Amino acid sequence: MGRVPLRLVIALLAVLGLMGAGLVVIPAMMMMGIAGVEADDSSGVSSTMCSPIAQTGNTDVTLGEDQLANAQTVIETGVSLEIPARGLVVAVATAMQESTLQNLSGGDRDSMGLFQQRGGWGSASQRTDPVMASTMFYTGGKAGQPGLLDIDGWQSMTVTDAAQAVQRSAFPFAYARWESLATSLVESVVGDDPLGCDDNAVGADLPDGAVGDMLQVALEQQGDPYVWGAVGPDSFDCSGLVVYSWRQAGHPLKIRTAAQMYDNSTHVEPGDEQPGDLLFGALGERGSAGHVMIVLEPGTAVQAPETGRDVQITKYTADDVNWKLGRLDDSAFARTKPAGAAA
Known part of the structure; x- marks a missing residue:
């Protein structure tokens, strides 16, 4: 050609x-x-x-x-x-x-x-x-x-x-x-489909290092179906996506569920979240979490939503009282926590 x-x-x-x-x-x-x-x-x-x-x-x-x-x-x-x-x-x-x-x-x-x-x-x-x-x-x-x-x-x-x-x-x-x-x-x-100089395809960049590797893995699962209890490689539940993404990035977790991730995270104030932080929802009366998403940038996350829906990008409002932000602690990782995974 x-x-x-x-x-x-x-x-x-x-x-x-x-x-x-x-x-x-x-x-x-x-x-x-x-x-x-x-x-x-x-x-x-x-x-x-x-x-x-x-x-x-x-x-x-x-x-x-x-x-x-x-x-x-x-x-x-x-x-x-x-x-x-x-x-x-x-x-x-x-x-x-x-x-x-x-x-x-x-x-x-x-x-x-x-x-x-x-x-x-x-x-x-x-x-x-x-x-x-x-x-x-x-x-x-x-x-x-x-x-x-x-x-x-x-x-x-x-x-x-x-x-x-x-x-x-x-x-x-x-x-x-x-x-x-x-x-x-x-x-x-x-x-043969160029964009001109006036096009504005602007998004968020992925960080360097382990957090960026983890986010890349999570993003690559878009379109895979939600299946309760699944941890990949072809289907996921909400926390299974987190577990799989960190494992593929070389930093396996010791915990499995959204509730365990919530209990092993440091609270992050809305607006202070960073790529790789977690967004917890479906909060129970005792303060446990029933759902989790991975923050790509403030206001945007990737998640495995629910039965009948696929892994996808989602917009969120961090100051919604129904959601809490957290950053995984050292205790969540099977080995040394990757740099940038917590402040």
């Missing part, structure tokens, strides 16, 4: 995941900004294009022309191999984490290229050729390393798990933070 002009690369969407049914748009994922820059088209007339600015934690990442071109190569190589859209997102998110979409000549030990592939994957020239490096990520390395297509069930995995199955990184949860950016780039190149 022909190359899509860089003017078509879109600003960051607040989008999570390209599942089999298509794009799932959510109102709160990552902060974006629009930077207008000048570029010359083939006619020699100067025109304005937009570069995506992704914010993760306290870090702003503005993609330059080379990075956008590399993302386009990763995507178009996958399209030529008939890789499903979900695989394209996994590949772009992986390259973003490994190299920030830069074709690096070096790295940790003998790692090179967009995917920081080690020497066994191929020669230096192969690993620093964006088309070849992308092909190897999808189909496997020259010494028999499995590529994405070799991973059983990769299409139903989270971006983190699919990327880790190929890369075997020491920091597997880092891939998740780039899923929204990768999704927007894939939609731009494959869907």
